Amino acid sequence: MRTLLLALMIALSSSAQAAELKVMAAGSLKEAFTAMFADFSKQYGHTFAPVFGPSGGLRERLQKGEAFDVFASAALPHAQVLTDTGISGPSMLFTKNAMCVVAAADRALDTGSLVETMLKPDIKIATSTPVSDPSGDYTWEMFHKVDAMHAGAFETLSKKAHQLLGGPTTTMTIKELLAAIDQHQIDLLVYYCSGAQQIVRDSAKYKSISLPPELVVGPEYGLTVSRQAPAGAADFAMYLMSPQGQATLKSFGFIPVTLPAGP
Secondary structure (H helix, E strand, O other): OHHHHHHHHHHHHHHHHOOEEEEEEEHHHHHHHHHHHHHHHHHHOOEEEEEEEOHHHHHHHHHOOOOOOEEEEOOHHHHHHHHHOOOEOOOEEEEEOOEEEEEEOOOOOOHHHHHHHHHOOOOOEEEEOOOOOHHHHHHHHHHHHHHHHOOOHHHHHHHHEEEEEOOOOOOOOHHHHHHHHHOOOOOEEEEEHHHHHHHHHHOOOEEEEEOOHHHOOOOEEEEEEEOOOOHHHHHHHHHHHOHHHHHHHHHOOOEOOOOOOOO
16 A cells, blocks of 8 residues: 555656646747746756747736646736736746837937937837737837827827737737838837847847936736646746746846845
8 A cells, every 4th residue: 555655656746747837928038938948847857838929918818718837927917917816826026127229230329319219200110019018018108208208209109109019910020120120111129128139149230229217117027827737837936036047037138036135
């Protein structure tokens, strides 16, 4: 009998260690999470079935009953909705980001001239899609801050913005948007700084411009675990909050929230 119980415990333990975790995550996390999946799998034996996309759209799918283990959203409120409706456990802030503007490297543009440039009638701005994608929501928040400085600016900017990312019907990729910048079809791309930094690292044809302090908005990423998830899902959530996980996020341009203070 003891032998049978031991064998059962070993089998259950092996099954838990080998569990495949379905992680639904913001598209901006794809590169960082791909690296962390590989590291976590090496250390703990789990495999992953990731789904990346606009956080608002993912949250709607989960509210409709799609199975998942971990939800990592580019906006904490999307995760909190699942908590409040009993679909998942507590939600927590696990990293931050910032918004930047991507432009051709040879364009005469810096932080100081950004607002003036965006408001010019001939400047074409590409953004993500509000509601569906938090990047669009953060961009609209930034437009409202411009409006506080220049009356009527929100209407001007929101009307001229081309919502080309993150919507239910928008299909353009970053590669296609950069080609549009090359061909002068788009002048500016409002994008997460983590992604903008990667664009600049990959090609000297582009530059990333930081927002002036008065326009800064704070992308705050939320994390929650399904109430139906295996134990490994909570382990992965803890890994994301660990110094190792936070350091990896930082290396991909995110702003850590739990790294220990330096000496």
